[in-house]
Amino acid sequence: MISIGIIGLGTVGIGTYKILKEYNSLIKQRTGLDIKVVKIADIDLERNRGLSFKRGILTKDAYEVIDNPNIDIIVELIGGIQPAYDYIVRAIRKKKWVVTANKALLAEKWDEVFKVAEREHCEIGFEASVCGGIPVIRAIRDGLIGNKIHYILGILNGTSNYILTKMTEEDVSFNKALSEAQRLGFAEQDPTLDIEGIDAAHKLCILTRLAFNCSIHMKDIITGGISKIEPIDIGFAKEFGYRIKLLAVAKEEKGMVEVRVEPAMIPVAHPMSTVNGVYNATYVVGDKIGPNLYYGMGAGSDPTGSAVVSDIVDMASRITMKNPRTKVPLSTSEKRIRGGGESSVPYYIRFTAQDRPGVLSKISGILAKYNISISSVIQKGRKENGHVPIVMLTHGAIEKNLKKAKTEIDRSPFIKGESVHIRIEEGNL
Amino acid sequence: MISIGIIGLGTVGIGTYKILKEYNSLIKQRTGLDIKVVKIADIDLERNRGLSFKRGILTKDAYEVIDNPNIDIIVELIGGIQPAYDYIVRAIRKKKWVVTANKALLAEKWDEVFKVAEREHCEIGFEASVCGGIPVIRAIRDGLIGNKIHYILGILNGTSNYILTKMTEEDVSFNKALSEAQRLGFAEQDPTLDIEGIDAAHKLCILTRLAFNCSIHMKDIITGGISKIEPIDIGFAKEFGYRIKLLAVAKEEKGMVEVRVEPAMIPVAHPMSTVNGVYNATYVVGDKIGPNLYYGMGAGSDPTGSAVVSDIVDMASRITMKNPRTKVPLSTSEKRIRGGGESSVPYYIRFTAQDRPGVLSKISGILAKYNISISSVIQKGRKENGHVPIVMLTHGAIEKNLKKAKTEIDRSPFIKGESVHIRIEEGNL
Numbered sequence: 055m056i057s058i059g060i061i062g063l064g065t066v067g068i069g070t071y072k073i074l075k076e077y078n079s080l081i082k083q084r085t086g087l088d089i090k091v092v093k094i095a096d097i098d099l100e101r102n103r104g105l106s107f108k109r110g111i112l113t114k115d116a117y118e119v120i121d122n123p124n125i126d127i128i129v130e131l132i133g134g135i136q137p138a139y140d141y142i143v144r145a146i147r148k149k150k151w152v153v154t155a156n157k158a159l160l161a162e163k164w165d166e167v168f169k170v171a172e173r174e175h176c177e178i179g180f181e182a183s184v185c186g187g188i189p190v191i192r193a194i195r196d197g198l199i200g201n202k203i204h205y206i207l208g209i210l211n212g213t214s215n216y217i218l219t220k221m222t223e224e225d226v227s228f229n230k231a232l233s234e235a236q237r238l239g240f241a242e243q244d245p246t247l248d249i250e251g252i253d254a255a256h257k258l259c260i261l262t263r264l265a266f267n268c269s270i271h272m273k274d275i276i277t278g279g280i281s282k283i284e285p286i287d288i289g290f291a292k293e294f295g296y297r298i299k300l301l302a303v304a305k306e307e308k309g310m311v312e313v314r315v316e317p318a319m320i321p322v323a324h325p326m327s328t329v330n331g332v333y334n335a336t337y338v339v340g341d342k343i344g345p346n347l348y349y350g351m352g353a354g355s356d357p358t359g360s361a362v363v364s365d366i367v368d369m370a371s372r373i374t375m376k377n378p379r380t381k382v383p384l385s386t387s388e389k390r391i392r393g394g395g396e397s398s399v400p401y402y403i404r405f406t407a408q409d410r411p412g413v414l415s416k417i418s419g420i421l422a423k424y425n426i427s428i429s430s431v432i433q434k435g436r437k438e439n440g441h442v443p444i445v446m447l448t449h450g451a452i453e454k455n456l457k458k459a460k461t462e463i464d465r466s467p468f469i470k471g472e473s474v475h476i477r478i479e480e481g482n483l
Numbered sequence: 484m485i486s487i488g489i490i491g492l493g494t495v496g497i498g499t500y501k502i503l504k505e506y507n508s509l510i511k512q513r514t515g516l517d518i519k520v521v522k523i524a525d526i527d528l529e530r531n532r533g534l535s536f537k538r539g540i541l542t543k544d545a546y547e548v549i550d551n552p553n554i555d556i557i558v559e560l561i562g563g564i565q566p567a568y569d570y571i572v573r574a575i576r577k578k579k580w581v582v583t584a585n586k587a588l589l590a591e592k593w594d595e596v597f598k599v600a601e602r603e604h605c606e607i608g609f610e611a612s613v614c615g616g617i618p619v620i621r622a623i624r625d626g627l628i629g630n631k632i633h634y635i636l637g638i639l640n641g642t643s644n645y646i647l648t649k650m651t652e653e654d655v656s657f658n659k660a661l662s663e664a665q666r667l668g669f670a671e672q673d674p675t676l677d678i679e680g681i682d683a684a685h686k687l688c689i690l691t692r693l694a695f696n697c698s699i700h701m702k703d704i705i706t707g708g709i710s711k712i713e714p715i716d717i718g719f720a721k722e723f724g725y726r727i728k729l730l731a732v733a734k735e736e737k738g739m740v741e742v743r744v745e746p747a748m749i750p751v752a753h754p755m756s757t758v759n760g761v762y763n764a765t766y767v768v769g770d771k772i773g774p775n776l777y778y779g780m781g782a783g784s785d786p787t788g789s790a791v792v793s794d795i796v797d798m799a800s801r802i803t804m805k806n807p808r809t810k811v812p813l814s815t816s817e818k819r820i821r822g823g824g825e826s827s828v829p830y831y832i833r834f835t836a837q838d839r840p841g842v843l844s845k846i847s848g849i850l851a852k853y854n855i856s857i858s859s860v861i862q863k864g865r866k867e868n869g870h871v872p873i874v875m876l877t878h879g880a881i882e883k884n885l886k887k888a889k890t891e892i893d894r895s896p897f898i899k900g901e902s903v904h905i906r907i908e909e910g911n912l
Contacts, residue, residue, distance in 0.1 A: 188626075192626055196618070202506075344779060344785075347764075349774075350774060351773045356770075357772045359771065364628050367628045
């Protein structure tokens with residue numbers, strides 16, 4: 055029997071516990087392994103979770119789980135950096151294998167925890183940390199082992215994808231879509247981590263380390279959120295044949311790695327453009343395998359619990375042999391990280407300009423000064439207040455040049471307010 | 484060092500050999516494993532493959548590979564039932580682990596080969612047998628281990644998907660699209676296995692055994708091909724909001740399993756409708772994880788080689804510990820297989836009828852007699868010869884009733900030729 059201890063009985067903890075209990079015999083039938091939860095710690099034992107537990111299985115003290123000599127695998131599901139980090143390190147030092155869904159911890163403390171794991175010959179499973187139930191970690195780590203990976207596109211945050219989908223399909227404002235997401239439980243009362251791209255950046259950090267075998271920190275990831283996206287831009291994106299998504303992008307070109315999470319436009323013909331609602335997806339290009347896409351539910355009690363269980367079973371089959379994966383995923387190469395100013399991609403720009411002759415010529419003149427050429431323009435009919443939106447798609451442009459040009463254009467008397475620019479990710483590399 | 488012997492140096496063999504050679508040190512860096520190809524057998528050693536080999540590595544005699552005591556893993560890439568079956572069984576009896584891409588063999592001889600593997604405590608890897616490079620086998624077997632799976636939709640054959648995509652996008656005939664596929668090397672000179680759904684049925688057989696843990700044989704799979712699909716039906720499908728795909732479907736409802744490969748219509752809003760060209764995809768619904776989709780290249784030297792390599796590395800990490808997966812995927816339950824006559828799904832039907840009053844009423848009268856009700860009808864304007872297509876979508880109907888109704892309608896004097904019917908798979912279960 056393989057004995058499991060769970061720390062944290064929240065959404066994912068409940069899902070994990072329920073699957074291990076309900077499917078104990080299914081898993082035994084499929085793998086021959088008998089996996090049992092023997093101890094669960096949570097600070098709140100009063101809450102009614104609609105579950106019944108054997109006497110003595112619950113505790114308020116995490117160390118009763120970690121220090122229990124009968125437990126083989128510690129499952130950390132409390133989230134956040136502390137005390138999760140201390141718990142994990144202590145568990146590994148006690149030679150226990152660890153499963154975690156904690157993307158913030160892995161993004162911030164990757165090297166620290168994997169170094170301890172390497173020293174103690176223990177393994178850390180983290181399938182549930184990215185894309186919930188979708189087995190994208192094992193796909194990249196094991197399925198694509200014979201590939202150099204040079205491009206990842208991710209829709210990694212269900213909350214922001216739900217909001218953008220709602221804005222796209224129903225032409226509503228960001229605030230209205232956010233309220234709806236909160237009402238349905240798809241967004242937290244404080245939605246900052248989700249809508250500002252931080253949660254997606256945590257996950258992209260993990261995918262990039264795994265796929266590119268290089269060291270990436272949160273500070274290397276150019277991160278932007280969706281709160282400033284307006285319905286008008288979603289509408290123009292549609293006219294040009296694009297969808298706006300909170301897109302996590304990692305590219306490697308000529309040994310240079312670029313990592314960013316930002317709202318970006320993706321062509322409707324690209325499979326990532328059809329990932330809607332709370333769904334997540336990761337698109338990975340390997341040099342041998344070509345493009346691959348993995349799609350499914352990125353969050354929720356059962357889907358994320360399913361990913362935790364997949365790690366537990368994977369470990370259980372090897373733990374009795376003391377046979378962990380032969381290498382921990384520590385960085386094997388130093389690569390140069392490219393900042394936002396250096397790469398050249400096409401952009402969407404929307405100006406709000408006075409509707410009079412010569413304006414378009416002035417705007418394009420300033421753009422040309424910064425080496426930015428225009429691939430298409432939409433200028434819509436007259437508005438009552440004399441201002442109209444002018445929308446342009448550019449050819450490949452350097453971001454810092456684009457920002458300078460935009461600042462100069464925005465200072466012109468014929469421009470109203472701040473102009474909007476959104477990157478275009480064509481989706482092939 | 485883990486020593487590999489390859490039998491069969493065709494498309495997939497070449498891809499496998501090249502990846503293992505080119506990425507020997509990448510794999511070592513990632514996993515700590517040193518994997519070397521030490522022997523390769525092929526009946527044709529004269530062919531110029533653009534590769535150079537060490538002296539003595541090549542042989543015409545497969546048994547020189549199988550019986551070599553230094554080889555840990557035998558990679559069977561010759562395809563077909565015999566002599567592949569004999570090679571694999573002999574290799575396992577010699578306690579060698581086996582990797583194969585041979586879907587025909589697995590579909591026909593699953594129980595036989597896995598029983599030998601179980602007895603000898605050896606493992607058989609077959610990631611490359613379904614969906615080429617896409618790691619869908621490990622996703623279902625490992626990633627979804629904590630799920631009951633009750634629905635699989637697959638686009639499992641790149642050749643037929645290329646042909647249908649071409650017919651859909653360019654409004655050309657089946658024959659023209661097939662010729663183009665042959666010209667580009669996407670279809671064999673004898674394309675029967677691909678276009679008649681047999682190759683897809685082999686693959687569906689494997690997926691179903693793995694996902695449903697039940698015994699399925701080729702004779703249980705209702706199999707149809709795409710050669711009778713006409714552009715007119717693809718056009719009407721579009722008008723109704725569907726795409727026609729060669730769809731592999733496995734469903735389990737109330738303990739009854741239904742398995743079929745047939746051209747079917749899938750709504751454009753379903754992610755499977757966007758899988759185009761030579762791409763493959765598998766859509767799997769688990770009870771905990773919800774829907775998952777895996778998309779990528781289903782064939783080709785490098786993508787399929789990449790899948791073979793993923794199996795080799797997976798095995799190599801455990802082979803030195805003599806620690807195979809604890810269970811072979813032999814059927815753990817007997818389930819009833821449902822035949823084609825028993826399930827109820829909506830259908831598309833196209834009649835070619837005389838354009839005169841009363842025809843529609845007669846057709847719908849006969850359908851009603853067989854308990855088939857109509858959800859929508861398109862009848863297009865008059866044609867020069869007095870015959871027009873009448874197209875209907877039905878509500879859920881039993882296939883045998885539908886066929887009876889169709890036979891009766893087709894006998895009517897106002898109907899010309901044989902009517903066409905195509906299943907509709909709404910894509911959610």
